[in-house]
Amino acid sequence: MDWDKLRIFHAVADAGSLTHAGETLNLSQSAVSRQIRSLEESLNATLFHRHARGLILTEQGELLFDASRAMSQRLEAAEARIRDSKEEIFGELRVTTTTGFGSLWLAPRLPKLYAQHPDLKIDLMLEERVLDLPMREADVAIRMKEPSQADLIRKRLMSVNMRLYAMPAYLDEHGRPSTMADLAQHRLICMNTTSTQVSAGSSFTQEILTHDIQSMLTVNNYFGVLQAVLNGLGIGVLPDYVVQDFPELERVLPQDESIEIPVFLAYPEELRHSKRVAAFRDFVTEEIFEFRKKMQRLGLR
Template identity: 35%
Template sequence: MNWDDVRIFLAVARAGQILGAARRLGLNHATVSRRISALEQALGVKLVDRQTTGTELTPEGERFLRTADEMEAGMIAARADLAPDAEGVSGTVRIGAPDGFGVAWLAPRLGRLARDHPGLTIQLVPVPRSFSLSRREADIAITMERPAEGRLVAGKLVDYTLSLYASRDYATQSGLPFGPGDIAGHRLVGYVPDLVISPALDYAGEMAPDWRSSFEISSALGQMEAVRAGAGLGILHSYIARHHDDLVAVEGFPQIRRAYWIVYHETLKPLRRIQAVVKFIQEQVEGDRSSFL
């Protein structure tokens, strides 16, 4: 059995399609398909069902995926142990993060990390979605909850707060409510409930039991821009909103408290580039901890 064939199988299993795996590996579609067939022939079983919409692992493929994951972890650990300085802080690290934290807070800071490590390529994917670390959709993920399952390494980054905000123009034209019971009649900007990626982000009822959004946006930054434009009241990340002079916090409402976690797959723990990025993010958060509350 050829390790390169196993590596290609892992890419196909994680991408869910041969074309996506080929792009990620820098190979052509035919080569990937041929190497999967060679692995199946070597093992004497069918691992992948090829479909018009992508690929699906057979039951044998699912079982072999666990073995392939362990093989990959062993290879990574062996390289780190036998040649600890050979890799250096180089290669590509993809970070998945919520758009608020990723765009407004993390993106302005990652340039320093790139300057410190010229051989490192950082990919920041700041979108309001969850990332599968087992499928390598990201190497590192910033999440709102500690993962309950999977072979993952997780550490709490920081607590943060959300508060009710309005634009100064809205406050002048429409006035502000005095508390949760006074919110009726005000235009409310919120999230799209069925697109919430985590139960921790379904928090409108904590701000006001009768919250009913008239304008729903799936992006936290989109909600903030709508509130700034006077579309209505909105529940915004305090560490972002307080930097905008055209926004005012609405008094008489509770602060909502949540947390960010930094998570990566345990097989990546020996990689210096992963540890360098994780350490950088942790240090940056620690230095700015007070701004999140």
């Protein structure tokens, strides 16, 4: 298979347009079109459905795009490792973690990392789906359970508990519950138990819901839950790491919480010597250490 044609195909599939792919590749639309047509003829297959609104991959096109995407990721990883410098930390690092941890804990701390390494480019991918590190969907993951793949380097960072929090003004107006049963008189804000989340969080929420909760707001991520709680809407189920950055929150029913949720940092064995990965790992480890110290000082752990 002609590598140049495959590169052009990948750009077209990624852009969904001959024109946009041509701009990326510095080629004319007609040149791109000729290369795609030639590739289709060599494979004896139609790779795109042509529509007025753009190009849509056929089933055969999807198969080829999956292969070209995996190859592209591998090549990017190889280039990154080759360019790793002993003196400098630079280049792109793709980090994946959950929406809640990424938006509420990690992102607010990234200015410190950029201050240390201004040439680093972080691609932060926040989603509940577990990306495949060995297949290079990401370089580094922070996960709320121990990774199962054998070819990953992993480091346990800390543990998290799901707890109940509310704003003092809300509790002053509606009362402070003393038992789980008292939550029936309050509005509960939580992730929907059918949403993708760690099982400990879902189990804790399901336990609360056995107490005949009448008024609820469900959100598909903890960032939304936090915003509703901060605006005095009710009592929220939130990970305990939020209280360091939002000390105005008041814990409700301090005797009740989920089981511990382990937090792991993981990356592929092949990135063991990556300077960017090492810089990110060391940064997160130091931030976790400072986080634990402050939590202990405040008596929150």
